[in-house]
Amino acid sequence: MADLSGKKSGHNQGSKGSAVDAASFLRPIINQTRNTAVLDALASMIEQAGLVVGDLIPSETTLAERLGVSRSTIREALRGWESLGIVRRRKGAGTYLVAEVNSHTFNVPFNLQLEGVALLRTTQVRRALEVAVVRQAALHATDAQRSQIRARYDELMHTLDTGQPWRDADAAFHLAIYEASCNPLFGQLIRELHGAFHRIYRVPFGQDDIGMASFALHGELCEKIVAGDPDGAVRTIEAIIDLVEEDVRQTIK
Numbered sequence: 001m002a003d004l005s006g007k008k009s010g011h012n013q014g015s016k017g018s019a020v021d022a023a024s025f026l027r028p029i030i031n032q033t034r035n036t037a038v039l040d041a042l043a044s045m046i047e048q049a050g051l052v053v054g055d056l057i058p059s060e061t062t063l064a065e066r067l068g069v070s071r072s073t074i075r076e077a078l079r080g081w082e083s084l085g086i087v088r089r090r091k092g093a094g095t096y097l098v099a100e101v102n103s104h105t106f107n108v109p110f111n112l113q114l115e116g117v118a119l120l121r122t123t124q125v126r127r128a129l130e131v132a133v134v135r136q137a138a139l140h141a142t143d144a145q146r147s148q149i150r151a152r153y154d155e156l157m158h159t160l161d162t163g164q165p166w167r168d169a170d171a172a173f174h175l176a177i178y179e180a181s182c183n184p185l186f187g188q189l190i191r192e193l194h195g196a197f198h199r200i201y202r203v204p205f206g207q208d209d210i211g212m213a214s215f216a217l218h219g220e221l222c223e224k225i226v227a228g229d230p231d232g233a234v235r236t237i238e239a240i241i242d243l244v245e246e247d248v249r250q251t252i253k
Contacts, residue, residue, distance in 0.1 A: 022049035023058040023066050038077045041067055046097065056094045057087065085121065119248050126190060127241045133178055133186045134221065134237045138230040141180035146226045152176040153222040160215060173218065177225060214243040 022045050042063070051057060060078070064071045078095055081087045088098045141149070152173040159169040178187030217240050224232035 022046070022051055023062045038067060038069060038073055039081070042077065042081075051097055053097050053100055055097050057097065059094060120245060123241060123245055123248070127238070129186060129190050130237045130241065131234050133181045133190070134225060134233040135230040136181035136183060136186070137177045138225045138228055138233040140182045141225060141228075145176070145180040149173070149176045149180060149222055149225055153218060156215075156218065166212075173222075177221075180225070213247060214240040217243070 042057070045051075046057065057063075058066075060071050060074045063074045067074070078087060078089060082089055082095075086097070086099045087095050089095045137145075137149075152169075152175075156166065156169040156173045159166045174190075175187060178184075178190065181187075217236055221233060221236040221240065224236055
């Protein structure tokens with residue numbers, strides 16, 4: 001598992017390797033279009049080389065040469081990891097690990113562990129933002145905005161009932177709530193948060209049903225906001241996020 005707690009171990013303290021040595025664990029990637037293949041290779045390299053928090057990982061040029069991919073592919077992968085708090089990139093100094101990566105004591109594939117912990121971290125931040133959003137929406141939504149929230153909810157339910165791809169409809173429902181909060185920064189921050197995760201993982205764990213259990217509560221969330229009940233809206237969004245987090249934890253057990 002990737003322990004992304006951010007616990008510091010000190011630069012090079014307990015390190016078993018170096019950035020240059022670590023690259024020897026890499027082999028060319030055949031399918032250059034799969035960003036996840038790059039991430040899997042980097043995660044495996046970090047573990048095999050014994051790199052720890054504070055260690056420098058090989059340069060973009062070295063990684064690209066060893067994996068047989070372009071520097072832009074490596075750069076995009078590292079940018080995604082940086083947004084999730086796994087590495088920190090310092091201009092002129094290189095890229096350093098800022099979170100522990102260790103999979104040898106776990107039975108599920110490492111990439112699922114990393115993916116799951118990353119999603120849990122983004123969801124924890126999302127919780128704080130969503131609580132503020134739904135409270136403000138319940139307090140300040142106009143009649144037109146309440147009608148829009150209900151309409152987006154009805155569209156989401158129709159999408160689910162007819163078996164169509166639901167992510168865009170779900171995003172539209174939540175966007176209507178963000179807009180009703182009367183603070184556009186809420187929606188911007190949450191979209192950026194989701195973007196940080198989905199730049200790497202378009203569909204979590206390769207499954208399209210993660211978080212679907214929470215849809216049973218979306219109607220309640222809609223009604224609480226429309227009714228102007230901020231406390232009820234907060235309780236409901238907390239329950240929704242609880243269900244999403246439980247889905248993730250069950251998947252990476």
